[in-house]
Amino acid sequence: MSEAWEKLLPHLREMVDLAGAVKLMSWDQATLMPPNASPARARGMATVESIAHQHLINPEVGDLLQELALDDSLDQDQAASVRILKRDYDRATKVPPELVHELAELSGTAYQAWTEARPQSDFSLLQPHLEKMIRLKKEEADAIGWETERYDALLDEFEPEMTTRDVEAMFTELTEGLRPLLEKIVGVSSPRAEFLSKGYDPASQEAFSHWLVDVLNFDSDSGRLDTSPHPFTITIGAGDVRQTTRSEEKDLMMSIYATIHETGHALYEQGLPTELLDLPVGRAPSLGMHESQSRLWENLVGRSRPFTEFMLPHLKERFSAQLGMVNPDEFYRAANHVEPTLIRVTADEVTYNLHLMLRFELELAMFREELDVADLPNAWDAAMEKHLGIRPDSDANGVLQDMHWSNGIQGYFPTYTLGTIYSAAFFAKAQEQLGNLDDELRDGNTARLLGWLRENIHSKAYRYSAKDLAEQVLGAPVSAKPLLEYLRTKYSQLYDISA
């Protein structure tokens, strides 16, 4: 075996272990840490993160990566790991330490300003911080380097090898298809089903979620399900994939779909090859690819006619008073109610990607220097009108609703939509290869589908970029067509319209 690789391995393991420590601290912080522990935890996480960062930018690691880039004795997984780590190393070392520090500090203060600006619906409290953020993120993009345009460098952090131009083309096609569909739905839509907001005991909802993750083959000996205000999935280490859900008494669907969504992420993590877990090649290739799994389970499976039919009697066992009279059709409709609303995180399948399109457009305009931060609130409202046909009643429910921009997370929003695009394409391909899955889903049997995802996606880890992996699976470059096709078919039937 290569001597340089032998020297790199302990570094890789140490990075995995340090990252695992930080992830445990972060999971604990979000789930069950006592409130007064906050300041100490914030400092503790920063300390361990900084030690981990020092490890990554260790010149010894840089030298080994140089050497290994030319080492043709490496096997495929080792070579891929060297490429991936080199990318991380370059991104980490190209940005001057002062800028890294300034950005970390600004993320804290701007996020703090956002937590004050949002409840007061006062964008001016955030504006100066966001102006500085956009300026520093431009500097960061320039330090990292880009070919066609700046935004590429930001997008590349979350969706390696995807370009702004690719995203723009797919998103435009999608949006142009979605808007007419939405208009037709709005023309015939009825109000949200009343039974959804009857009282549902949170503890019983959580018990249902525990049952549900078992049904979906989440391995609870190698993970946990807990609750947190914002559901998430995090892998602490091998054999330790933790997901969370949340429940609201007046919203039955919230916990069900949060759970299925996170289970999609968790099944992906549990399906990554065990023997690669210490290597950079052992992870998912991009956030979009990760989101493809959560969206596939949440929407293509979880909101399907057969799977909603499967869930209903099990829900009735726990909530007979609220759901006793609800039939499978009504339940299916309620799980797929479409209505333009102001808030992204609770948006339905049809409007969700329009929310993302709007954010992507505005982000891009700022980085292309076609939009000033000062004009952002007006631009937001105009874009809401254009894409969703409604205007925010306040900045709190408009431009101030997400924490991403204040937190220095630019280039991230498109990965949500990319994931949704991938999810529909993968599900169509799975049904093409496995045959129609309706009967299995009606029995709550998702084993064959999971097997297909394991074989075609999970087991590949980061051996290919998301784009290349998708092309391999699909036999052609990914496009928005399968998603559009899926939404048109499903919702024209559901709302009895021509699509």
Place this chain on the structure above:
Amino acid sequence: MSEAWEKLLPHLREMVDLAGAVKLMSWDQATLMPPNASPARARGMATVESIAHQHLINPEVGDLLQELALDDSLDQDQAASVRILKRDYDRATKVPPELVHELAELSGTAYQAWTEARPQSDFSLLQPHLEKMIRLKKEEADAIGWETERYDALLDEFEPEMTTRDVEAMFTELTEGLRPLLEKIVGVSSPRAEFLSKGYDPASQEAFSHWLVDVLNFDSDSGRLDTSPHPFTITIGAGDVRQTTRSEEKDLMMSIYATIHETGHALYEQGLPTELLDLPVGRAPSLGMHESQSRLWENLVGRSRPFTEFMLPHLKERFSAQLGMVNPDEFYRAANHVEPTLIRVTADEVTYNLHLMLRFELELAMFREELDVADLPNAWDAAMEKHLGIRPDSDANGVLQDMHWSNGIQGYFPTYTLGTIYSAAFFAKAQEQLGNLDDELRDGNTARLLGWLRENIHSKAYRYSAKDLAEQVLGAPVSAKPLLEYLRTKYSQLYDISA
């Protein structure tokens, strides 16, 4: 402010943060980690511990400590911190790295051998590992250095500045007082109350424990109570003191007294001065001092006539079927049932310290080279006969019952008894200064007692050694007399004997 101190501070904070990360990993491992995460967690903890160790033995830290030892611009807390860290640094650097490594490895294999030897009750499986352990621990003691005898160097790790000679004198006095008391009790004792082993729903026992820690002023905004097979208390960081308890369906007292015991540790941790938490002076001065708090709450408070009377009606609310007919006298007796048994961890107040005495004697004999490991089982059984008047039915219930020796923890056992000795002395002093506390305890009101402990012990942190702190609080060197006096008075009344 001293320049060297300014340079030392970031090291201190980093050590605290790394230790906090390890402690969180360890807490999680013991409470709720999924089973398949074990190997990755073990490696992760070893990695972070090793980084923390590298920090401690960093020559830069050594140089700063040298310089600061002569720096008279330091305030008291800084000077004490330098002394304490210098001690840690010396202990860590005096032992050759190869020996550290060998001991770490042996702890793993010997512990593993113990987990196999105990269920089979086969000492021969452990013997060669324990022989090596004693040999290496002797080398370790010699590397650290000692004046009077080797065992001092081991004891000093857990009970700084306490000598074997001091411990021996106190323990001998205690044992000589306890044995006649125990003989008299055994002469008149009746069987354990039947109601103790009626079925008690573990979830209800845990709910009672949550109620109990509140009553005892544990601050749940700055800590948690969970369950684990072996109860423990651990401080993850500022504002984050976590304790655990355990419950057994057939043993009502187990969870009650595990909870009160751990709450004693937890209240101490929550009472350490916040402003010192990053400094070596900010912790408890010794394990014995820590145990003084757990024992004081568990025994002097928790098993007292007034506090058992306070708890009973609250227990009856949850367990009316099992406890409805039990009166306060019966409950008090049941909580203080004395009976020589083979197992230390479930021993009563009177026999507990005899179990420890036996361990201390045998440990000491091995380090004084008066006892070979091969003869340990026989020596154990003989000592049980001598101290407790009973003989083990097997090595599993004899010499193999504790994991300490196999795990490389030598010199630790005496701290349990030292803690008990301190606890009785402190409680007597508290009542001398505060007046009789019975009426308050009968109301479940422990605020004045806690205030006294906060003022006299918790707030002092490690500003003095345990020995010196005890002398300050008591106005005289600590001795076993108050403990003997307390046990004689309490149990002669309880068993209606002359003590």
